[in-house]
Amino acid sequence: MTPSRSGFHTCSRGFTLIEMLVSSAVLVLIAGALGSILSQSQHSYKSQQSILEVTQEARAAMDQLCAYLRQAGNDPQAYMRTNNIPPIELLGVDHIRINSDITGSVPAAGGDPLEATGDPDGSLDNLYERVEVRYNPLLENLQLDIGHGVEVLAENLYCDFTFFDINGNVTAVEDDIVRVRVEMVAETEDIDLQTGKIHSITLESEVMLRSQSFDLFAN
Amino acid sequence: MQHLKDESGVSLLIVTIVSILMALLGMSMIFDSMTEVTISNELENQKKARLNAETGFSTVKDALRQTNLTAVLQSTTDVPRYMNYSVPGAGTVAEDYFLRNPIAPKEAMNIDFESPPARLATRTVNGFLTPGEGTPLASGGRYWAKITDNDDGDGNLTTDVDGIVYLRTIGIQRLGAGQITTYGGTVKNSVGIIQSTLKRDQTLAAKAPFTIYGPNAVPSQGANLFAGNSFNIDGFDHPTMTLADLQAGIHSHTTDADGDGFPDDTAGIDAVFDNAGGGDGTPLRDTIHGDLNGGQLDNIEGNQSDYGGEPSLRDGTDRVRNDPNPDATNIFNASYLMNFITNTAAVADVTLADGTNFGGSDLGTDAAPQITYCEGDCRLGGNSSGAGLLIVRGELRFQAGFSYHGLILVVGEGDFNMTGSNVGILGGLLVAKTIYNAGDGTWSYGTPSFTVAGNSNFYYQEGGVGLGYGLLPIRKLSWREVYPEIEPPY
Numbered sequence: 001m002t003p004s005r006s007g008f009h010t011c012s013r014g015f016t017l018i019e020m021l022v023s024s025a026v027l028v029l030i031a032g033a034l035g036s037i038l039s040q041s042q043h044s045y046k047s048q049q050s051i052l053e054v055t056q057e058a059r060a061a062m063d064q065l066c067a068y069l070r071q072a073g074n075d076p077q078a079y080m081r082t083n084n085i086p087p088i089e090l091l092g093v094d095h096i097r098i099n100s101d102i103t104g105s106v107p108a109a110g111g112d113p114l115e116a117t118g119d120p121d122g123s124l125d126n127l128y129e130r131v132e133v134r135y136n137p138l139l140e141n142l143q144l145d146i147g148h149g150v151e152v153l154a155e156n157l158y159c160d161f162t163f164f165d166i167n168g169n170v171t172a173v174e175d176d177i178v179r180v181r182v183e184m185v186a187e188t189e190d191i192d193l194q195t196g197k198i199h200s201i202t203l204e205s206e207v208m209l210r211s212q213s214f215d216l217f218a219n
Numbered sequence: 220m221q222h223l224k225d226e227s228g229v230s231l232l233i234v235t236i237v238s239i240l241m242a243l244l245g246m247s248m249i250f251d252s253m254t255e256v257t258i259s260n261e262l263e264n265q266k267k268a269r270l271n272a273e274t275g276f277s278t279v280k281d282a283l284r285q286t287n288l289t290a291v292l293q294s295t296t297d298v299p300r301y302m303n304y305s306v307p308g309a310g311t312v313a314e315d316y317f318l319r320n321p322i323a324p325k326e327a328m329n330i331d332f333e334s335p336p337a338r339l340a341t342r343t344v345n346g347f348l349t350p351g352e353g354t355p356l357a358s359g360g361r362y363w364a365k366i367t368d369n370d371d372g373d374g375n376l377t378t379d380v381d382g383i384v385y386l387r388t389i390g391i392q393r394l395g396a397g398q399i400t401t402y403g404g405t406v407k408n409s410v411g412i413i414q415s416t417l418k419r420d421q422t423l424a425a426k427a428p429f430t431i432y433g434p435n436a437v438p439s440q441g442a443n444l445f446a447g448n449s450f451n452i453d454g455f456d457h458p459t460m461t462l463a464d465l466q467a468g469i470h471s472h473t474t475d476a477d478g479d480g481f482p483d484d485t486a487g488i489d490a491v492f493d494n495a496g497g498g499d500g501t502p503l504r505d506t507i508h509g510d511l512n513g514g515q516l517d518n519i520e521g522n523q524s525d526y527g528g529e530p531s532l533r534d535g536t537d538r539v540r541n542d543p544n545p546d547a548t549n550i551f552n553a554s555y556l557m558n559f560i561t562n563t564a565a566v567a568d569v570t571l572a573d574g575t576n577f578g579g580s581d582l583g584t585d586a587a588p589q590i591t592y593c594e595g596d597c598r599l600g601g602n603s604s605g606a607g608l609l610i611v612r613g614e615l616r617f618q619a620g621f622s623y624h625g626l627i628l629v630v631g632e633g634d635f636n637m638t639g640s641n642v643g644i645l646g647g648l649l650v651a652k653t654i655y656n657a658g659d660g661t662w663s664y665g666t667p668s669f670t671v672a673g674n675s676n677f678y679y680q681e682g683g684v685g686l687g688y689g690l691l692p693i694r695k696l697s698w699r700e701v702y703p704e705i706e707p708p709y
Contacts, residue, residue: 034237038244045248052255059262067700076416076697103705106312117707118316120697128705210698 043194050188051199054156058186058203061142061154066207068131069180073211074100077122085124086174087209094135094161100211102128114147135159142184157186166212178212181205261409264392267358269411269700271390275362276413276698279348279386283366285588285689288379288419292368296347298322299338301330305709313709319387319414321347321363327389327410332361345377346384353391360392369416381545382419383696387412416697422549422559423626423688425647426538427454427489427521428679431667432550432651434492435503439614439636439670444510446638446672454487454521454531457645457680462585462606462624465645470678474522485679487521489535492664493551499536508532521679553653553662560610560630566692567592573613576600578621583607588625590690596632599623600639608687617642617675624680626687633667643676646683 015023073080073087079101080087089097104126106118113125124130127147134143135158144153160183165176187200283291304325307313317323321344330336332353344351346366353361364386371381391408429452438444455472464470474482490504504525511519511530521531539547549555564570568589569582575593578601583589588607597611600619609615609623612631617623618639625646629635633652652665699705 030233038240041244045244048248049251052251056255056258063262063266071699074697074699100699102699106316106707117705118312120699210695 040194043192046190047188047192047194047199050190051201054186054188054199055201057154058157058184058201061157062182062184062203062205064144064153065133065142065182066205068098068100068128068133069182069207070210071100071102072098072209074102074120075211076120077101079122079124086177087211088163088174088177088180090163090172090174091132092134094137094159096133096161098131098133099124100129100131102126104129140187154184154186156189157184159184178209180207180209182207260394264394264409265411267360267392268390268409269413271356271358271360271362271392272388272411272413273390274356275349275354275364275388275390276386276415278354279364279388280415280417280693280695282348283386283417283419283693284691285686287685287689288366288382288384289377291348291366292346292377292379292384294347295343295345296351298342298344298347298351299335300326300340300342301336301338302326303339307709313707316707317709319365319367319385320412321349321365321387321389322353324389324410324412327363327391328408330408331393331406332391333393348386358392360390362388362390364388366417380543382421384417385414386417387414387701412701414697414699414701415695418694418696420549420559420688420691420694421544421546422555423628423647423649423684424542424544424547425489425626425649425684426485426679427487427535428452428644428647428677429487429671430489430491430535430647430649431503431507431669432491432649433503433633433664433667434494434497435506435666437666437668439634439668440638440672441670444507444669444671445512445515446670448514448518449674450515450518450637450671450677451675452487452519452521452531452671452677454485454519454523454679456483456485457678458682460645460678460680460683462604462622462645465622465624465643465676465678466604466620468641470676472678476681482522484523484538485521485681486523486533486535487519487531487677487679489533489538491535491539491550493536493539493548498534500534504532504534550649553651553664556630556651557653557655557662560612560628563590563608563610563691564592566590567610568607570594571597578603578619581605582609582623583625585624585686588686588690606686608690617644624683624686626684629667633665635667635669637675638670638672639675640673642673643678645678646680646687648677 075081080099085099087099091097101120101124103118104116104121104123106116108115114127116126130147132145136143140157141155142153142157142159143150162181163171163177164179165171166178171177182205184203185200187198191198304323307317348364353363355361366384366386368376368379369383369385373380390411393408394406436444453472455474456476457470457472458476460470476483488507490500490507492500492503517529519530519532523533524531525533539550569591571577571593573595576598581603582591582605585606590608591605593611595613598616598618599621602620604622606624608625609627611629614632614634614636615629616636620641622643627644627648629650630653633650635650650667650669652667653662654665655662
């Protein structure tokens with residue numbers, strides 16, 4: 001090594017091409033590794049977020065559906081009994097109508113019977129009294145109509161209803177239904193890139209129809 | 220390699236940037252998770268609040284057995300008021316609904332009842348069924364319950380006429396320590412409200428100590444319905460008498476128990492049969508009257524009589540038809556009665572087999588009345604006693620000093636024999652023969668049989684009859700959850 005005139009070592013001449021290539025390669029490797037970690041974290045985050053979203057949506061749908069089912073058949077004015085209307089009508093495959101005289105004795109300010117409130121009034125012409133629930137297998141969504149049009153209650157799910165009589169046997173006889181099992185399988189919309197799978201969660205609820213529960217001394 | 224020292228800051232920079240990125244990502248995930256946990260907590264608490272309300276409903280509904288609904292409606296409880304809230308105007312529909320709540324929904328949502336603030340005032344509330352501070356539950360929540368009279372036409376919300384009341388329960392669940400909330404630093408309660416319409420069946424609200432249902436009657440034993448002059452059938456009300464008084468032979472009655480200034484609508488013997496075209500209970504009444512000899516007539520006393528005095532004996536069919544109690548005419552339907560009996564058997568405290576010869580212990584007391592169901596013939600004696608509701612499907616024979624306080628139903632064979640010494644009933648007795656029609660599965664009424672002899676005592680007591688049917692589970696006519704959308708706004 002010969003000292004330069006300025007007193008600096010000749011090594012200050014700069015990096016050689018080899019050094020540059022090696023260091024660049026190392027940097028690329030490090031960046032790649034970091035990127036991979038970040039990417040995996042991002043995927044995992046998105047995946048968890050997606051699972052949480054479908055879980056919350058399915059859970060909210062289940063809660064709402066169970067609330068309607070619990071009150072099915074409420075009929076203190078004997079309107080449903082008189083007119084042979086069952087608490088739950090089986091309209092088709094996974095398509096039901098939940099009947100319940102819930103409200104209506106206090107007219108709404110505008111006179112709209114749909115918006116009437118108060119105690120049951122002996123009719124089923126108010127909101128929440130004829131609740132139609134339908135699972136659409138083509139669109140994979142759960143549709144709800146509480147009295148003012150169909151809305152989508154939850155998407156990307158499979159839903160199934162099973163009906164039981166007082167003896168615990170599965171039944172398709174509307175008047176015999178005292179208990180309903182609702183099963184929902186909700187799926188994430190996108191495939192998990194890490195696993196290549198669609199995540200799913202299963203919710204199951206069993207609801208006793210309070211009006212049909214064993215009540216001695218009912219007429 | 221001096222130059223490497225100059226480049227060491229690059230590593231620090233890279234590490235710092237990566238750390239910041241990772242920290243941001245981590246924080247974002249933590250915040251998202253916290254939001255999800257918050258939503259889950261509140262969903263869980265909402266469910267718990269509703270279940271707390273349901274717990275309250277079931278508990279209180281069961282506790283309403285053995286109560287007088289009017290007495291409950293007139294009872295008062297001091298309920299603390301912890302915060303100011305608006306109350307709908309007096310006499311408005313909204314006020315009717317608001318007052319069904321045991322506590323104001325706003326208080327239910329906001330107050331920490333485990334450690335409440337200083338009370339602003341105390342409200343006196345009718346029909347409260349829990350302590351003013353609510354009933355705490357193991358879940359950490361609590362519930363309140365209150366009954367309110369329906370509009371039963373008497374214009375009085377503290378007097379029940381038709382046996383129907385509203386029961387409203389409010390359940391709350393407070394977030395636990397460390398649980399985060401969407402209200403930020405303000406902790407609130409989840410609230411569930413359930414309203415049910417309950418009905419006490421009053422089919423058996425008899426108006427006589429001895430009611431016989433049927434087209435006619437025949438003796439159970441011997442040639443006559445009545446024998447001797449020592450029996451006593453007293454159709455006046457005996458509001459203060461107890462089982463001990465009955466056993467001790469102490470009795471006192473009143474002719475105007477309801478205090479309206481007129482004699483009560485009760486008789487010594489009610490002969491009832493729903494047969495409008497055939498004279499209703501008149502043939503039965505006439506048979507009973509024809510069986511009484513001159514010395515027995517004044518052994519049957521009461522407020523009402525078809526004979527202008529004693530015996531206090533009447534065809535009570537029209538009284539049942541016109542009774543303001545809407546359940547009274549259920550007795551005309553034998554199938555209803557038998558369905559009622561069958562259901563009652565399922566909740567009986569004691570079941571006696573056919574042919575039981577009972578004595579030596581008791582079948583309930585005034586303080587702890589019970590439902591006793593006998594599947595067939597039953598002999599009660601041994602100087603023992605009972606209280607509550609007694610149902611006998613075969614022959615019922617009172618003997619050897621047996622005393623009963625409450626309501627007795629002798630149905631099925633409809634055969635009643637009260638010939639022992641020092642035997643007594645305080646309350647009411649119904650005797651009816653029912654016949655099963657295998658063809659259509661219905662029931663109809665036949666001709667009952669009875670014999671009253673010895674020094675048998677029948678003392679009517681409205682409260683005693685109520686002691687019997689009050690043991691029956693109260694019926695649930697309606698059950699619904701209350702949420703703002705279906706409640707008149709207040």
